[in-house]
Amino acid sequence: MPRALILVLDSVGCGGAQDAALYGDAGADTLGHLAVACATGRGDRNGVRQGLLNAPNLDALGLGLVALASSGMMPPGFSLPAEPKALWGYGVECAQGKDTPSGHWEMAGAPALAPWGYFPKAAPCFPPKLTQALIAEGGLPGILGDCHAPGIEIIERLGAEHIRTGMPICYTSADSVFQIAAHEEHFGLERLYDLCKVARRLCDALAIGRVIARPFVGDARQGFVRTPRRKDFAIPPPPGNLLERVAQAGRAMASIGKVGDIFAHCFTGQEIKRDGNMAHFDATLEALRDLPDGGLIITNFLDFDTDFGHRRDIAGYAHCLEIFDSRMPELFAAMRPGDLAVISSDHGNDPTWTGTDHTREHAPILCFGPRVAGGPIGRRESFADIGASLAAHLELPATASGSSFLKAA
Incomplete structure (x- = not known):
């Protein structure tokens, strides 16, 4: 065969x-x-x-x-x-x-x-209801980003503030995606995955194709680097x-x-x-x-x-x-x-x-x-x-x- x-x-x-x-x-x-x-x-x-x-x-x-x-x-x-x-x-x-x-x-x-849902090119770009629910259910002090951005650039720009505040970096692109970047050590890898599961459920009603966990390491002095422990949470095919x-x-x-x-x-x-x-x-x-x-x-x-x-x-x-x-x-x-x-x-x-x-x-x-x-x-x-x-x-x-x-x- x-x-x-x-x-x-x-x-x-x-x-x-x-x-x-x-x-x-x-x-x-x-x-x-x-x-x-x-x-x-x-x-x-x-x-x-x-x-x-x-x-x-x-x-x-x-x-x-x-x-x-x-x-x-x-x-x-x-x-x-x-x-x-x-x-x-x-x-x-x-x-x-x-x-x-x-x-x-x-x-x-x-x-x-069916067509995907997308977030507008605006700042903030996420619906307030989505952001508020993610903060509440994730036990977060808030979120950073809330915009369209390249992944490397936004981590370099907001990585230090993320470590200082404990707020995850949330961003999107021209794709149907909600991305969450967080430091593996300061925020926690499993905590990031759990937060993405919450975001996946909240994004279902918006027909967002993927929620992506974007873990990174490093510091402001030496720079931040994304790790290979990315994980995607997609709508079922x-x-x-x-x-x-x-x-x-x-x-x-x-x-x-x-x-x-x-x-x-x-x-x-x-x-x-x-x-x-x-x-x-x-x-x-x-x-x-x-x-x-x-x-x-x-x-x-x-x-x-x-x-x-x-x-x-x-x-x-x-x-x-x-x-x-x-x-x-x-x-x-x-x-x-x-x-x-x-x-x-x-x-x-x-x-x-x-x-x-x-x-x-x-x-x-x-x-x-x-x-x-x-x-x-x-x-x-x-x-x-x-x-x-x-x-x-x-x-x-x-x-x-x-x-x-x-x-x-």
């Missing part, structure tokens, strides 16, 4: 969606702009990387072809392989927004059923997704990275969370080694987004993609004859773009395996075609949405 993997390169979009202007993202192109920046020296960093974006394994699968089809531009450093090793195309998100959960849910074959189909069939499932949080721990099987992309790549190879026939692995590679996209770090983003690419031969070698893997993304986060938020983009689709003959699958009108295709490959009932591209290949 075959096995399947979904590898989510978090935020590695491949060109602005047709409705990107609605989100202030007209012209955004994470992969294309990243490659151009590298070609013009903006991606150089001494001791880290320099020159053209170098991702030969992804290029051989057809990533350059994907970018050309999606954006109309061939990224510098990529090519037009005569015989790409993957089924290649790109997906258009049908759900509204540019959020992590909606992208993953749709990828799994069950798009978000829609029914009929691929994970649910796998669980209903009694198959094995491994959720690596923040996948368990994104799917609210619903049908997520064995959850594995480590620190960083390469640790998650190791975990993927280990899980694949032990995965029984008919099983599924979903891995989220978060560093692209959190460490480099939001921080608009071009060189870091390029290096991150190059390191991921260098590990691909290990995955190829670990796959069995009937295995099928899909590389895709949940949204964009163009490191050359203005601001610090996600960008509304197409998602690359590269579908490969030892027995897969490469070729185009074209523009897919929903990320859900990924879940539908893997459900077909695993011989499971169809997902709630999506059309298999395996039939057309």
Whole structure:
């Protein structure tokens, strides 16, 4: 019986969606702009990387072809392989927004059923009723922030006051999210998680997609640093997704990275969370080694987004993609004859773009395996075609949405 993997390169979009202007993202192109920046020296960093974006394994699968089809531009450093090793195309998100959960849910074959709720770009940005209830139920002296802000910047700005007052730092972004940052030692990690559970319940009525715990350490003199003990508290995903189909069939499932949080721990099987992309790549190879026939692995590679996209770090983003690419031969070698893997993304986060938020983009689709003959699958009108295709490959009932591209290949 075959096995399947979904590898989510978090935020590695491949060109602005047709409705990107609605989100202030007209012209955004994470992969294309990243490659151009590298070609013009903006991606150089001494001791880290320099020159053209170098991702030969992804290029051989057809990533350059994907970018050309999606954006109309061939990224510098990529090519037009005569015989790409993957089924290649790109997906258009049908759900509204540019959020992590909606992208993953749709990828799994069950798009978000209703629009997300968002907080306005105002200060304060949270409804007074929400703030008052959080303070009362959390036993807090108050909150800091109450605004749209980049996570690193607001912790640097308010970290010392947080320690002095005991008030957690609460903020949001262009995503449907309520984020709470607190010092692991002065506030307490478990206390932060408990507070986020209260906030999750209070945010349900507002249709806020995620409440995120953002623990950090440090002090005002040496600076503050976020720790890897972040935890997301998400709305449960829609029914009929691929994970649910796998669980209903009694198959094995491994959720690596923040996948368990994104799917609210619903049908997520064995959850594995480590620190960083390469640790998650190791975990993927280990899980694949032990995965029984008919099983599924979903891995989220978060560093692209959190460490480099939001921080608009071009060189870091390029290096991150190059390191991921260098590990691909290990995955190829670990796959069995009937295995099928899909590389895709949940949204964009163009490191050359203005601001610090996600960008509304197409998602690359590269579908490969030892027995897969490469070729185009074209523009897919929903990320859900990924879940539908893997459900077909695993011989499971169809997902709630999506059309298999395996039939057309």
